[in-house]
Amino acid sequence: MSRLTELFNKQNERVLNVYCTAGFPLLDSTLKVMQSLQNSGTNIIELGMPYSDPLADGEVIQSSGNVAIANGMTIETLFSQLEKMRDSIHIPVVLMGYMNPILQYGFEAFCKKAKQVGVDGLILPDLPLYEFENIYGSTIKANGLDFVFLVTPETPAERLKKLDSLSTGFLYAVSSSATTGKDKDFSKVALYLQKLKSMNLKNPVLVGFGIKDKETFDAVCAYSNGAIIGSAYINALSKGNDVAQITEIFLKSVLN
DSSP states (O other): HHHHHHHHHOSSEEEEEEEEEEOOOSGHHHHHHHHHHHTTTSSSSEEOOOOOOOOTTOHHHHHHHHHHHHHHOOOHHHHHHHHGGGGGSSSSSSEOOOHHHHHHHHHHHHHHHHHHOOEEEEEOOOOHHHHHHIIIIIHHHHTTTTOOOOTTTSSHHHHHHHHHHHSSSOOEEEESOOOOOOOOHHHHHHHHHHHHHHHSSSSSEESSSOOOSHHHHHHHHSSEEEEEEOOHHHHHHHTOOOOHHOOOOOOOHHHH
């Protein structure tokens, strides 16, 4: 049983997944940020692999990725930083990124190394459904990694059920068809999440894009298993040097 499955078996509501960018704010910040997130109550860490052309990311996360790349972050460097991750990090860790740098690294080699260092799953927004089913999905599964698909309010019901059937770990419900970090009208989001809840999906649903504080976290948790926070946390990290203190203050403001 994967760590994600174990988590949702124990806690099926108000699950908090926090996104952080590997190598931000400093190249050697990765594990320090992850440890601070775990210590402050995060349930899942979504660790972003910086890429020069991130399709789904808004300005804040793009900027953090650019800083991380300038700092020298690469997939090779990230894996070296994660070699002893499981000595101290016990919550699920999901890598989020894009196909181009992974293909340059080698897809099978990437999945094997991810499993070796203790990664639990992958979120790859630009991996098409057809290619997942016919090319890459078997390699992901063979290495014991969960794979999380994204759905949006515009995803047709038939396709949504298909994506749910192929996802493992959880289903990532994008609150609206926009990039990360944008403010949302949560009355409209609520209707979308109510629809998802009525579909009796196989996977737990976590909601992302626009979740930034206690108000928005509480709003989506009323209709889902939890939420994903990214831009708001990255923004907080960019405004100070004490990672542990910033993280504790930020998460207290969301969870308490």
